[in-house]
Amino acid sequence: MTILNGCSFDVARAAITTVIGPNGAGKSTTFKAIFGLLPLRAGCVMLDGQDVTGLTPLQLIARGLCYIPQGRNIFPELSVRENIELGGVALGRAAAMRARVDEALDRFPVLRQKAHAQASTLSGGQQKLLEISRGLIGRPRLMLIDEPSIGLSPLLVQEVFATLQDLREDGMSVLMVEQNARSALEMSDRAIVLEGGRTRLVGTARDILADPRVARLFLGAEIELDDTR
Amino acid sequence: MAHSSGRSLAASLLLIALASVLPMVLQPYGIYLLSLWAVYTIAAIGLNLTLGFAGQMSLAHAAFVGIGAYCTALLGAHGVPFPATLLAATLLAYGVGWCVGYPALRVQGHYLAFVTLAFTTLVFLVLRNEAWLTGGIAGISNIARPRLFATPTAYLRLCLAALLAVSLAVWWLLRSPWGRAFIALRENPIRAMSLGVDVRRYTLLAFAIGAALGGIAGAFYAPLVQYIEPSPFALGFSINLLMMVVIGGAGYFLGPFLGALIAVLLPEWLRFLHDVYLAFYALAVILLLLVCPTGLLGLSERLLAQRGGRPAERADA
Numbered sequence A: 001m002t003i004l005n006g007c008s009f010d011v012a013r014a015a016i017t018t019v020i021g022p023n024g025a026g027k028s029t030t031f032k033a034i035f036g037l038l039p040l041r042a043g044c045v046m047l048d049g050q051d052v053t054g055l056t057p058l059q060l061i062a063r064g065l066c067y068i069p070q071g072r073n074i075f076p077e078l079s080v081r082e083n084i085e086l087g088g089v090a091l092g093r094a095a096a097m098r099a100r101v102d103e104a105l106d107r108f109p110v111l112r113q114k115a116h117a118q119a120s121t122l123s124g125g126q127q128k129l130l131e132i133s134r135g136l137i138g139r140p141r142l143m144l145i146d147e148p149s150i151g152l153s154p155l156l157v158q159e160v161f162a163t164l165q166d167l168r169e170d171g172m173s174v175l176m177v178e179q180n181a182r183s184a185l186e187m188s189d190r191a192i193v194l195e196g197g198r199t200r201l202v203g204t205a206r207d208i209l210a211d212p213r214v215a216r217l218f219l220g221a222e223i224e225l226d227d228t229r
Numbered sequence B: 001m002a003h004s005s006g007r008s009l010a011a012s013l014l015l016i017a018l019a020s021v022l023p024m025v026l027q028p029y030g031i032y033l034l035s036l037w038a039v040y041t042i043a044a045i046g047l048n049l050t051l052g053f054a055g056q057m058s059l060a061h062a063a064f065v066g067i068g069a070y071c072t073a074l075l076g077a078h079g080v081p082f083p084a085t086l087l088a089a090t091l092l093a094y095g096v097g098w099c100v101g102y103p104a105l106r107v108q109g110h111y112l113a114f115v116t117l118a119f120t121t122l123v124f125l126v127l128r129n130e131a132w133l134t135g136g137i138a139g140i141s142n143i144a145r146p147r148l149f150a151t152p153t154a155y156l157r158l159c160l161a162a163l164l165a166v167s168l169a170v171w172w173l174l175r176s177p178w179g180r181a182f183i184a185l186r187e188n189p190i191r192a193m194s195l196g197v198d199v200r201r202y203t204l205l206a207f208a209i210g211a212a213l214g215g216i217a218g219a220f221y222a223p224l225v226q227y228i229e230p231s232p233f234a235l236g237f238s239i240n241l242l243m244m245v246v247i248g249g250a251g252y253f254l255g256p257f258l259g260a261l262i263a264v265l266l267p268e269w270l271r272f273l274h275d276v277y278l279a280f281y282a283l284a285v286i287l288l289l290l291v292c293p294t295g296l297l298g299l300s301e302r303l304l305a306q307r308g309g310r311p312a313e314r315a316d317a
């Protein structure tokens, strides 16, 4: 079955690019296709001018990609530290793995505090931070993150977004899918509107945010939703 | 949980060291039981890797031990020296284990149990019926021990040295990114994939490495008992190995050491019960698993946690 057709966009370096679109638009499918989890019938994925189409997730991680799927991705039975270590399975060496786990824990003091606790005891926001810190073990240049705000309270959403902004300051690129379109676009550099497996609009986040069609389609509904909270 | 901390390695080394000085106070039968413990432990470490760490159900491990034992006995009968037969047994079991892993790419859990059970039965039937190769029900006798390790005590020390080497290798493996990948596979294959774990490759590896350890156990088993026939490698032994892993604590590095100890000693202790011994053995196992479904080490971890201490088996850096 072909889900994406006419989906084409660029991701800028050291910037946050947000993909918005209605449910079933193919946003998650796009990410899975980029990350080599779904086969492409046609088209290609380029990273730093190199064709990476058809590479395995392991090869893509080695080239600086990381993917945080939609929903819950932690291993609830394992400790926080063990969860982060699993981000290092793509690394060849045990010593490198452990050193980077410590780096990740230094970055997130909340996680350092709970390093030995079972990951299921973390709050939803902390669990998202755990997933991000695990992704960082591979030192990614581009992070694909699918709906990080799902199921989080507005305050925690801000915390997760702030983390992504920090990572951007460090030079990492982020490609993010968000339903929380308004707040996501406000902190993004570029935006892509995907609908029916096709890229409808591509532009700076500011332009997309100001586009009346987008406002009618997504942002209006978004505001209504926010009011009912 | 990873359960491969430095402390569990230290405990296993202590057990091995203890076993190597025990012969001074033991009768020959005790030395034989201790050697059997070392061999069973190696096999159970293999199953623990496949089942406990990588989460792949297997009732095929008796067959892997059988393949290792027959390979050693047959090659040894043709004058091949022990180190070479050991290598051959390990590689053969590794290769066969890799192939047995293929069904696991399609089915999991109970279905995988049935597939691997069928494999054990198949190997048993080959061992029994292909008499031209295996000696059939008459088996193979007069299996020689390596010349330097011909006495029971020396052979025990050889088995313990093998156990030591296997323990260190597996401990290193479990703490490497490879070992972490096995755990990710066990916990959630889909999530493991997004971390870059090649689920297909690691599933096959989990079987192959577990099988190779079974083959090593078999290679040491044959010269220990010096006479093999098909029945010790039937389904019952697969279930016995499964019990060792589960009772010790699946997914605990130390689990197989304890599980194998119980599997060797409990039948001896219950010997006074004569014919009803098996019923009591089964009862003891059922009770144990009712009290602690996560095995002895799971129970000890729970008790320690209740007392407010940190879990004993945590994998710290």
Ligand SMILES: Nc1ncnc2c1ncn2[C@@H]1O[C@H](COP(=O)(O)OP(=O)(O)OP(=O)(O)O)[C@@H](O)[C@H]1O
Pocket: A001, A003, A021, A022, A023, A024, A025, A026, A027, A028, A029, A030, A070
């Ligand atoms: N494994 C699959 N097999 C068949 N169809 C699928 C599969 N996964 C997704 N689809 C279909 O592909 C389309 C796009 O799905 P996708 O998950 O990419 O949407 P999405 O934009 O991420 O939506 P949401 O906002 O709900 O997460 C949907 O119509 C969905 O039903």
Ligand SMILES: [Mg+2]
Pocket: A027, A028, A029, A070, A146
């Ligand atoms: Mg989606």
